[in-house]
Amino acid sequence: MPIESDLVDRDQLRSFLREHLGPAETFDVQRHDQGFSNETLFVSWDETDLVVRRPPVGETADTAHDVLREYEVVDALQETDVPVPETVAATEDSEIIGAPFYVMKRLDGDVLRYSEPDRFQNSEARAGIGREMIDTLAAIHSVDYGAVGLGEFGTPEGFTERQVERWGEQFEWAFQETTESREVPEIAEIGEWLGANVPEEPAHTLVHGDYKLDNVIFGPDPDPELAGVLDWEMSTLGDPLTDLGWVLFFWLDPVEGELSPLMQTMAPTFLTEEAYHTRGELLDRYERQTGVEVRNLKFYRVLAVYKMAALGEMFYARYLMGNSDSTFYAMMEDGVPQLAEHALEIIDDERPI
Incomplete structure (x- = not known):
């Protein structure tokens, strides 16, 4: 370190x-x-x-x-x-x-990564956290990026298709190291499904690229106020629904039931407490705030899992190469196959929103 x-x-x-x-x-x-x-x-x-x-x-x-x-x-x-x-x-x-x-x-407040602050352990605050997350995402996607000087910040045309290709290439890199330990044949099937189901892109917007609960900070007041969006290194111009799929992947439904050990590691488990929004409620609010009817949600949910699996496979490759002794990286030996199974369940309509 x-x-x-x-x-x-x-x-x-x-x-x-x-x-x-x-x-x-x-x-x-x-x-x-x-x-x-x-x-x-x-x-x-x-x-x-x-x-x-x-x-x-x-x-x-x-x-x-x-x-x-x-x-x-x-x-x-x-x-x-x-x-x-x-x-x-x-x-x-x-x-x-x-x-x-x-x-x-530096902003004053809390990043909600492992637990809720005491001031948010009530129904009104928990509901407010979901509203703030989605309303801020809608604000990101509503920015006139040309007017603020970001007109050349990316190449939005063909963004979604390139995302499928890019993360497929990351798998190829990682598999050179990981396949001797174990194989994940389902990844090829998922990549083919994504490639065959790339939707027509909505209007291009500014895209954060890694928008989730632990990449924002909430101010110190009892009423949740999202004080700042952090970690913009993946940001570009492209398809806003890739951001939506990503935040939904890390948002655990209160009604979801028992969590896998993997998701307990990757996502804030307190989201399963009462009064937090469900993923369906977050989707409804996003549509209201943006005026966008979200179609092909299955594609964006599968893409989010595919991206996380690619990251996990790269983490595991680095662990095998001796570049990291992270226990989280080591977990990806079993974690990536679990993510692949999760993606196939979404494709087969076995998991609700």
């Missing part, structure tokens, strides 16, 4: 922040150890709490650029209805801390 000294040159960062924010007597840096993608550092600059985002140590130039794409979209959304952290500065100069990075102000 990287330590702060591997991720940042403290003296250089201090100089950078002094240039953009003025001098400070108090300066401290701590690594945030959650997540599997870009590195997050919490910085104290006198009374101002900051976040520094940079790529992991050893990443290639192409993937390192993702952090600056993330800054570009967060900066562009500052004056929109989409809640995002306030940006401070960004730089491509790897000589400062060893990689490109950007700085934003």
